[in-house]
Every structure is written in C-alpha cells, then in structure tokens.
Amino acid sequence: xxxxxxxxxxLVQPGRSLxxxxxxxxxxxxxxxxxxxxxxxxxxxxxxSGISWNSGSIGYADSVKGRFTISRDNAKNSLYLQMNSLRAxxxxxxxxxxxxxxxxxxxxxxxxxWGQGTMVTVSS
Amino acid sequence: DIxxxxxxxxxxxxxxxxxxxxxxxxQGISNYLAxxxxxxxxxxxxxxxxxxxxxxxVPSRFSGSGSGTDFTLTxxxxxxxxxxxxxxxxxxxxxxxxxxxTRLEIK
Numbered sequence: 001x002x003x004x005x006x007x008x009x010x011l012v013q014p015g016r017s018l019x020x021x022x023x024x025x026x027x028x029x030x031x032x033x034x035x036x037x038x039x040x041x042x043x044x045x046x047x048x049s050g051i052s053w054n055s056g057s058i059g060y061a062d063s064v065k066g067r068f069t070i071s072r073d074n075a076k077n078s079l080y081l082q083m084n085s086l087r088a089x090x091x092x093x094x095x096x097x098x099x100x101x102x103x104x105x106x107x108x109x110x111x112x113x114w115g116q117g118t119m120v121t122v123s124s
Numbered sequence: 125d126i127x128x129x130x131x132x133x134x135x136x137x138x139x140x141x142x143x144x145x146x147x148x149x150x151q152g153i154s155n156y157l158a159x160x161x162x163x164x165x166x167x168x169x170x171x172x173x174x175x176x177x178x179x180x181x182v183p184s185r186f187s188g189s190g191s192g193t194d195f196t197l198t199x200x201x202x203x204x205x206x207x208x209x210x211x212x213x214x215x216x217x218x219x220x221x222x223x224x225x226t227r228l229e230i231k
Binding site for chain 2: 109112
C-alpha cells in the first residue's frame with residue numbers, strides 16, 4: 001500500500017524551530033518529486049515547498065523562503081521540512097505529498113498521494 | 125505569479141444535477157491543471173490532472189476540460205458523497221498555486 005506518514009508537529013513559540021518528517025512506503029521513493037502542502041484551520045490549500053527526486057532542484061513559496069528548508073534522504077525513504085523563525089501565520093496542518101509522475105520536475109507536479117498531515121501550532 | 129480564481133465559491137445543488145465549477149488562471153498554463161476533492165475532515169484527493177485526465181479509481185461522473193486560462197470540473201450527476209470542497213491547482217511552474225476552493229453542498 002502506498003503510504004505517507006508525517007510526524008514532528010506540535011506547539012511551538014514564535015521565533016522557534018521545528019522539524020517535520022515524512023516516511024514513505026509502497027512506492028519507489030527516489031523516482032518521484034516530493035512536496036509539502038499546508039492548510040491553515042478553516043482555510044484553503046497552500047503549496048509550501050517541493051524537491052526533485054535527487055535533491056538537485058528545490059523550490060519554496062515566497063511566504064516561507066529563507067525560513068524553511070526541504071530535504072530528503074532516499075536511503076531512508078524520508079522527506080523533511082526544517083522550519084525556522086516560525087510565525088503565528090505558519091499555524092497549519094502540514095501535508096507531505098507525492099508528485100504524480102515519476103522522473104518529472106517538481107515544478108510539473110500534481111499531488112496524487114497525501115499523508116494524513118501533522119499539525120503545527122505557533123503560539124506563545 | 126499566476127493567480128488561480130475559482131467560481132463559484134460555494135454552490136448548492138440537488139442529487140442528480142449536473143454541476144460545473146470553473147477555474148481561471150491569470151496567465152496561460154497550457155493543460156497543467158489538476159482538480160482535488162477534499163471532504164470534511166479528510167485529506168485532499170486527486171481527481172483530475174492534465175486538465176482532463178481522470179485519476180485512477182475516480183468515478184466517471186467527474187470530468188475536466190479546458191486549456192490555457194479557462195478550465196472546468198463537471199460532475200455529470202451529483203451524488204450525496206460528492207459533498208466536499210473542490211480545489212484547482214496549476215503546475216506549469218513555481219509556485220504551484222491552488223484556487224481558493226469551491227464548497228459544494230446538497231440542496
């Protein structure tokens with residue numbers, strides 16, 4: 001079964017850091033671009049960051065550029081999001097999502113598999 | 125950046141109705157357009173990619189069309205289980221922007 005399982009969310013104070021993880025199984029992880037997408041409570045979907053299969057190409061939404069870092073470890077079938085200088089507006093459910101086509105640029109990705117999400121709350 | 129605008133923001137229709145949701149890009153995106161369904165409290169689900177290609181396992185009552193700047197998602201015969209919020213998403217280039225969503229309810 002194809003599966004993505006996120007972890008690492010929680011309550012954090014403004015200005016602090018948090019690292020999210022996503023464990024992938026059931027597919028050839030290093031064939032696909034991977035992404036983080038977030039959803040603030042009661043709001044719509046916002047793409048956060050994407051990474052190519054070999055980490056050679058990475059992109060970020062303007063709202064997180066310079067604060068968040070995406071990475072992956074293909075040997076461990078894992079995706080990560082290091083979040084620094086967190087703000088109240090970063091409060092959201094963070095989803096890990098798989099690119100829908102193998103051997104494709106991350107910029108040319110729809111998202112065919114989603115994890116259940118991990119909640120990040122930024123509050124003092 | 126290219127903006128994605130969906131209409132309507134919400135709609136109410138009866139079981140069996142034909143329902144159409146539109147998505148407009150502020151610049152041309154060829155056919156790099158996906159549609160998602162998110163049921164209340166659930167994870168988003170990919171319905172359609174490449175503007176008109178049905179994802180495996182999605183009921184055939186869902187269809188997509190369009191190219192360039194104007195796209196539509198059509199449900200040919202609305203079912204009770206289709207109550208959800210629907211999002212379009214462009215993926216021709218970064219950022220991979222979503223529309224604001226369309227909430228679909230049963231009348």
